[in-house]
Amino acid sequence: MARYNDLDPEKWKEYDDINTDSLWIIDKRDNSGAHTGDYHGNFVPQIPHQLFTRYTKKGDWILDPFMGSGTSLIEAQRMGRNSIGIELQPEVARESYDRIQTEHRDDCSVKVIPGDSRTINMDRIMETIGINKLQFVIMHPPYWDIIKFSDNKNDLSNTESLEEFLDSFEEVIDNSTKYLEKNRYCACVIGDKYANSQVVPLGFHCMNKFIEKGFLLKAILVKNFGETKGKTNQQGIWRYRAITNDFYIFNIQRN
Template identity: 55%
Template sequence: MKSSSSAYNLPLFHDPLDNGAEEQETPKPKRTSPLNDLDLNRWREYDDITTDSLWLIPERDRSGAHLADYHGNFVPQIPYQAMRRFTKRGDLILDAFLGSGTSLIECRRLGRHGIGIELKPELAQQADDRIASQSNPYNVKTIVLTGDSSNTVSTPRVITHAVEEIGKEQVQLVFLHPPYHSIIKFSDQPEDLSNCPSVESFIQKFGQVVDVVTPFLETGRFLVLVIGDMYAASEWIPLGFHCMQEVIGRGFSLKSIVVKDMQGNRAKRNLENIWRYRALAGGFYIFKHEYVMFFRKGIRNGRTAI
């Protein structure tokens, strides 16, 4: 963080008749939000936190245990921004599509407890090993679960046990970064959302995931959805907005939609000319963005959302 001395420690006007004694500025009490640890009296210092709705991230953070070897993981800057804005140190995060463990690596770096669910057993083990390799200066607990996040019967029981093991009653932030339907096939398992036979079945299954995680999220706290759109049969499918409606329909309010650039997408890397030709020939535009949607669990129609 850059120093704020020029902004906050300017000397007060000195009266030459005051025998050389300068009046001392009274320090302002820390002004915080119930959602985070930021001191709003020092807001100019937080130049690492973005408040704009367009995120241009030239390259992913590769520090610590972060790697870019898993096709489909999101950049660490996304959980970093979300945790800094919407959690405090010691809070608990739940990631229902853990992948290679990016969000839980950030949990250890930022002092948040974390629970992640991954469908593929071998990937879950790799993520657990990678997370464990990250230093843990705040001595937080991170738990990797292997299972189907859309299973509304068995998965809630497993999450309940993990939450109790960490010593919490609820979680303070939820991440959902599902497959973008069939764009990338992540496994041969029928439970995998990337294997849903239709967009409609994908949306239904995604809704089941929201049903699983919602009861664990503390009222007034945030759910972060990272999702992109897709093409199918020469038609743009607004997958992100379909998923958005599934979340809103379960008692959440939409707080923000961030558009994040997708420069350097592995599937299109070194194929810019081919994709440009295809776009000109096919009458479409090349995907260069995805959405980071922020929802808040609240009270609707006089009833607490569940």
């Protein structure tokens, strides 16, 4: 079996900090150093940390086509991985780059590129950097229109229908995975949407887009995150809403 990480199989019992179950319970977001929770919609650093530990080695190249505040690039840099982040909003890209550089390391490269991940010239990016392949792609796209990130018409959070959102996401898959090394991994971190008294399973829809492209599904993981701003100190009212409106509370943990 090919080795895609720096873990020693002989020491597997010692890796008690590595998640191997499909339920990931995360009590609190890592806000250390360059990791901040200020950007609306950024994700938990522990997620890319776990994924990079399992599926990359030091020196590998990681692409994040939905860079946002740079969470995955910060984590990649901490772990000695090279990374490329693409961000639609130039001002967000600049702020993220400055934040990432506060933890600069000489032994790995970080490339932040403003642009639309659907259409950006990946051939030119790869040629400029001087690499032929990527070893991992991590995606944390907008959860359709749950959070509006900008007024840019090319922003996936501004798509008017589920079909338009998925079509745009499919374009990102095509463009961002074209240089993914054979038999290497891609991860998509996304939540579902509840609207009009029904669940819109964005995760399954996006997963199917990958399968249609010939990707093999290796796992579906569920994150249970205790520190959610929308439910902080409001467990009672959310329980009431769940009972009276016939739904189950998404992603809440009581300590």
